[in-house]
Amino acid sequence: MTWLITGGAGYIGAHVVAETQKSGRNVVILDDLSTGLESRVPDSATLVNIAITDQKAVRKLFADHEIHGVLHLAARKQVGESIERPDYYWSENVHGLQVLLDAMSEANVRKLVFSSSAAVYGQPEITGDAMITETTTCKPINPYGATKLVGEWYAQAKTVSDGMSVAALRYFNVAGAGRPEFGDVFTFNLVPLIFDAITHDRAPRIYGDNYPTPDGTCIRDYIHVQDLAEAHVAAMDLVDSRDASFEAINIGTGRGSSVREVIDMVIDVTGLTITPEIIERRIGDPAALVADVSKARATLDWTSRYDLHDIVDSAWKAWQLKG
Ligand SMILES: NC(=O)c1ccc[n+]([C@@H]2O[C@H](COP(=O)([O-])OP(=O)(O)OC[C@H]3O[C@@H](n4cnc5c(N)ncnc54)[C@H](O)[C@@H]3O)[C@@H](O)[C@H]2O)c1
Incomplete structure (x- = not known):
């Protein structure tokens, strides 16, 4: 078929x-x-x-x-x-x-x-x-x-x-990569943006740390x-x-991670010292966007298996292949 x-x-x-x-x-x-x-x-x-x-x-x-x-x-x-x-x-x-x-x-x-x-x-x-x-x-x-x-x-x-x-x-x-050669080669999303910043010796940017979330930064799934x-x-x-x-x-996964948690995970995975730069909020960025995944479980009999560590670790391996 x-x-x-x-x-x-x-x-x-x-x-x-x-x-x-x-x-x-x-x-x-x-x-x-x-x-x-x-x-x-x-x-x-x-x-x-x-x-x-x-x-x-x-x-x-x-x-x-x-x-x-x-x-x-x-x-x-x-x-x-x-x-x-x-x-x-x-x-x-x-x-x-x-x-x-x-x-x-x-x-x-x-x-x-x-x-x-x-x-x-x-x-x-x-x-x-x-x-x-x-x-x-x-x-x-x-x-x-x-x-x-x-x-x-x-x-x-x-x-x-x-x-x-x-x-x-x-x-x-x-985010992430199932195989290093399948990695995301563009820098539009948070994880590749952080990698791009650290590769070029720039501080990754956090757009606002005064949101109503536990660490003040935006949460995404x-x-x-x-x-x-x-x-x-x-x-x-x-x-x-x-x-x-x-x-x-x-x-999605039904679990949210804040921008700061993602940066902390990058520090953990890469072993690098990273100090982000806090700048103004972006217009139209909601504080938290997390998926309720119960319908995916019920209709597709599917749930996610990988966590944030797996995502960042696999994305970093793919990023290094990019050279
Ligand atoms: N990456 C994300 O976080 C994300 C989130 C939500 C939805 N999506 C959706 O997932 C899909 C795939 O996204 P991706 O991240 O793999 O992007 P991508 O740019 O890597 O892949 C898009 C693919 O479509 C091809 N393509 C684009 N326009 C075309 C056209 N007019 N004719 C023929 N081929 C064309 C491109 O060459 C490319 O291979 C898109 O529909 C996107 O909107 C992506």
Whole structure:
């Protein structure tokens, strides 16, 4: 059985490709290599190097390969860039999905796992230690989050019109590496940002230490990319077992770590002396964002296995390989 993995040459995609193959499924990858790396694509998978927005090429891909289902990861993911270039984000993330869904309908492919994001929640109004559930109001605060929420709505509409079965996985903060060569090569997220700072002899930055959290710094839910990849296999099983169904599912650990705790873990793992610089809060940073993962447990029979030490340790090994 062949699954199409869009964005399979990317950071998360490479891990998902490996786990999908391990589960016995055949893989075709659609990737334009804009942020992905060909070196992450295994010889055992077919790479189709096209843009997701190229309707003719995407339709041809479905005509050339017998695709059973799709894991759709190909997208732009930088919040700041999405604020500067909303048209580009709507074109890549929303029109790209439109081209894909259209080609799926034409080819009668009805199974979809969609890479969504905790960004759909925006700044949720939660108090104290409350966690974010899938019924927490979705109110994205940037174009990136909006494209993910619209993507969910669009895919959900296809469950009614075409009988598609869809799982939208709302990833929380993805970090770590399942293999050193699959590490995140960009510096947009906290762990690589800390590594980048210490590698260049700069102090890592903490944006505000006066939040209503135990140590004053923001709390997020860091999920190991290997755990996340395994959740995709469970999601493929879920969409395979259902017809005309939509589920949005939080993928996190259910545990929060503060920025200071992450920096302390980097100190622990690297053995380096690190003194962070405290600067102004960033606009739109909620104090704490932690996933309630009970739905993932119930619907996917999946829970995370790795902790913050595993995440930082594996990410550091991958970072060193980067050179
Ligand atoms: N990394 C995170 O923390 C995080 C959190 C939440 C959601 N996500 C989502 O997970 C998915 C994968 O993210 P990632 O971190 O692996 O990013 P990434 O940039 O490493 O991977 C994206 C992949 O998609 C490909 N791609 C992008 N636009 C394309 C297009 N128009 N046509 C064809 N291929 C295209 C890129 O070449 C790359 O290989 C994205 O949908 C992202 O929004 C990521």
